[in-house]
Amino acid sequence: MYSSSEYNICHIELPKGKNDLKYQNAQQLINDWINKEVLIQEDKLTYYLYQQTFQLDDQLIKRKTIIGLLKIHAFEDQVIFPHENTMEGPKKDRYSLLDATQANISPIFCMFHDDNNSCSQLLQEYSETNSSLMAIDITGVQHDLWKINDIKSIKKISNSIDNKKIIILDGHHRYTTALNYKNNNHDKKYDYILTALVPDSDPGLKILPIHRMLNSKINIDIAVKILKDNFEIKQLDVNNTTIHNQYNIFVADDNDHGFLLTDGKKYYSCKMNQEKFDQLITQSFDINLNTYIVDHIAIAKILNETNQKYLPEDNVNFVTDFDEISSMFDKTNESLCFIVKPLPIETIINFTEQNMVMPHKTTYLYPKIGSGFVLNKFI
Known part of the structure; x- marks a missing residue:
């Protein structure tokens, strides 16, 4: 680039x-x-409609967001809600960049509830006109930008967002960095952060799963034997040879608390025993996450019973693409893949309502919000 x-x-x-x-x-x-x-620099008060058009599972999808400035609140104010944990390293880097440039270089990505779809309807109307800017990136995603600077539309958008809970989907490090910077530098120009806001009902809002690839010499038959204590396991028909086909069958089945296990040749649908789930739900709300089940119930047990340590940085790869999974299987026969379903939007909302955050590598927002279209320079 x-x-x-x-x-x-x-x-x-x-x-x-x-x-x-x-x-x-x-x-x-x-x-x-x-x-x-x-x-x-814009000379008028302006919101931007930012639309991304992309292909997913052979479907053409459009996601509409509104780009503007969001007032920064401490998390304890119960206005802005994170949905996952953050690490210190990236925050230090972002703080130094923010301090040097005196600007938000790219928007964070947040979600809100759009009552009566009033904001969505306005964005749809604008999207039917010619955009001010259009670009296609190297991945084939089309980016369109419209300026919204008439007072009536600005008020309508602001009213649809005011007094709403805002959930951070992507950009947790940048938000906490901006919050810390605001607290350390008492100037009103630091009270806001550049944000792309998407209505929670937008059909283009796609949260994709992050699968786990375990690099180990453990045979899949041994893994299945170990997992039988906690899971109802069903072997799938191998005539549907591609991972994508097997995944579609798995997703269509009733597997709310489980995963698809494969070594690239055999496929097993693994659903947690209801008795085990009921026992664990009283101990941790995280058990509602299939990635948590994979990490802490499945992989941890397999490695423990084969006297190995769970070291994500060493023996687990996090993957989102089936072609990448197939390629990894082609390179080695010493891997097991734990494939999970997409996380429903409602699950993220439920976690934030419980004032809880999800572990790393739980959600993958696709596509990422583009950088460089709109910046916020502190003046």
Whole structure:
């Protein structure tokens, strides 16, 4: 991406340079781009309709979000809700970049409940007109941007979002960074963060599963034998030879608390025993997550009974693409894949209502919100 254009946003968002020099480079670049009018300041109060058009499972899908500034709140205010844990390393990097550039380089991605679909209807009307900007990225995703700067529409959008619970879907590190920066620098210009907001009813809101690839010499038959204590296990017909076909059969079946286990040749549907689930739900709400079941009930038990440690950074790969899974099986016959269903939007909402956050590698938002279309420069 660096070589694609001298004005690619990655030069600022992922600046080159050793140690603090990279942040100085980002600062110099953003100021240079403003002076050259590569970046242009809006002279009107503006929201943006941002639509992404993409292919998923042979379907053409459109996701509409509204880009604007979201007021930053402490999590204890019960206005903004995280849905997953964060790590310190990325937050330190984002803090230094924020401090140097004095800008939100890319929007965080959040969800809200759109009463009566009033905001969605407005966005649909705008999307039927010609966009102000259109670009297609290297993955084939089409990005369209519309300016919304008439007062009536701005008020309608603001009213649909005001006093709503906002759930962070992607950008937890950037949000907590902005919150910390606001608390350390008492100036009103730091009270807001650039945000892409999607109505929770938007048909283009897709949360994809993150599967687990266990690198181990454990035979699948041994794994199945170990898992039988806690799971109802059913072998699937191997005539449906592709992983995608087997996955579709698995998803269509009643497997709310379980996973599909495969070594690339055999396939097993594994559903947690109801008695075991009822026992564990009293101990941890996380048991509602199939990824938690895989990590802490299935993989942990398999490795424990074969005297191995669960080291995600060493013996577990996190994958989202079936082609990647097939490729990994082609390279080695010493792997087991634990395939899970997509996480329903309602599950994320339920977790936030319980003031709980999900473990890492639980959700995968596709596609990612694009960077470089809209920035928020603190002035």
